[in-house]
Amino acid sequence: MQILKIGLIVVLGLVGLAAVLGLIAPREVALSRSTVIKAPQEMVFGTVNDLNTWESWSPWKEMDPAMQVTMGKPSVGEGAHYSWTGEQSGEGRMEITSATAPEKLTTHVDFKGQGGADAAWTFEPVEGGTQTTWAFHTVFPYPFNAMLLFQDFEGAIAKDYDRGLELLKEQVEAKAMAAPQLKIQVVDLPMHYFLALRQTVDISSMDKVFATNTPKVHQAVTGAGLPRAGMPCGLYFTWDEATGTTDCAQAIPLAKAHTLNGFETIEIPEQKALLVDHYGSYGGLGAVHEAIDGYLKIEGLTAAMPVIEEYVTDTVAEPDTSKWLTRVYYPLAAMN
Template identity: 25%
Template sequence: MKILRYLFFIALLFLLGTAVFVATQKPSYSVTKSLYIKNKRAVVFDYVNDLRNWETFAAWIVEHQGTQFKYPESSSGKNAHAEWTGSRDGNLKTLEYKDAELLRYVSDENGQLTHYTWQFKDTLGGTKVQLTAKGTLDFNSKIKAFFQGGVQSSMGNLYERTLVGLEKSISRELKTFQVKVMGLVNQPRVFYLKQFVRCKAKNLTRSIKTTLPKMQWFFKKNAVQTTGKPFIIYHKWDKEARVVDYSVCIPVKDTIAIEEGSDIAFGVLPPFKALRVQLKGDYSHLQKAWNKGIQYINTKKWARLTHLNVIEIYRKNGEDTPHPSQWMTEVYLPVQPTATRQPRTVIQDTVAVVTPNEPAVNSNPSP
């Protein structure tokens, strides 16, 4: 009995001593970790830049199930912002943005601040990604870190797992895709609200990923009822200037009056017959969907109706899932088939290589 009391007393002293020791340790930390990723710097930067993607690689997010995320107007770029609720409520916002070079963020979880600095540099065959995290830990977090080798070791391991997760996520999410030619469809007339966009051809994928969520946020913020999935109308591809004109659109039920001076406008998409091509995967593979469709049209010897605009309907996007490999986009190429019989052949093309180039957009479609 005395031995048990003695052991209990020793255990109590150990716990008290540990608590005092942990409480007197500095709550702040600063760790820097880096990793080489075999992918282009612009691709890696864009992936980190979109806060929706953090759900796929950030260890402190991936390893805590049940967290619910909310993305206000923009999830990427200079005004990127994210909020979450769960075991800990918090938010993350952009502090600094240098295209393809540097990103700085600050997160606030119940008053506990953490600053993140991402740096991107070209290397032979890939990109060097460096992540620096500076923050403070509350008492419970310090206790946990103590049994994991100390604050520096614990947080260092956390951010090492994050970088490894980033590498795996980019490889999985951006390289996995599938293209199918689905056949002829009759695209009905659609009322929609649109926002016109002009961007450099090389930035088309990035532009779509930025403007599409903003348009969806506009509908939520103004409680505008939609009748379908968002889509994009391509107006013009200026090959000499390397500039693309397009409109990001969302269907509505009836005509809507828009205030003068607004960058949002009302439009009507006329009905037309089109070849539907389906892409499952990241938008960087849209060129492959276009090319597969055009190849199919040429094989069938159908006439492309170049006076009509090509559209892309975003059946599943970042609003539905943070995983780009699961996004579903449909390309509608206006055609006049020479035969009335519906083609039944489904062509599949599954590739595992990222080659983001300019989509083969009709250079002179009607606006």
């Protein structure tokens, strides 16, 4: 009984000490870290705004490779989220709470039962690239804030943020180095007629939609004996990172306009367009679009939707992805 009494006195003493220390300890932790990334503002923003990229540059994933990440829908832009579990990293959920392309975005992290924290990203064009700043803010409830007197919490977060920015810089700059190798041409895009299946889909499920719908359009064109004017295409009318969706069509170009029940007929008039010939897997097309977006901005040009991807190579007959040719066309608005 005496031992219990002594133990109770010790516990009460520690609680009292924490209460006193909590009065003098800081309750907030706020910091920011920055680096200059040698890449266009849009490219840096686009990478951070796409949660699918985070595992490849996250400092916490690097420290805990066994971390299991479950991506939510959407996975890009405001409202995008993912959750994680890991022996070292615990459990939690992160969400993009706002996104203003290409200048800034904010995120909130919930550490399941252990509080939360907010972060803010800003992207500012500077000489030599994009000034990228990652800021952190959290509030410790009283009296638990007393622990800040004994732990270098701010230093630990700063170290993680510095490493994350270093990894992000490596990834984006590697992507930016590949972009200048692309030859962007201004060409005359002739009149095009397409038979297509068009719908708005989640960007994350786009591959499955194309794999399902492209054969359907091909079979319909073949079954109707319609003369083709090229290889299968993807048409992109919108690309909304805020909702993680795209209004797109899986299409076959025809020699002349034709209607068919269950399919949409799409006509694209003769006009000027930017063209890039991309050799490689379809996974590399994101860098192509980012490069063209940057070119449009620099040259003061405006794209006229839809953007066209023409998949020239028969991937079944050619297993070597380095030989796959995709022609990417950006029709141009009001260009003579």
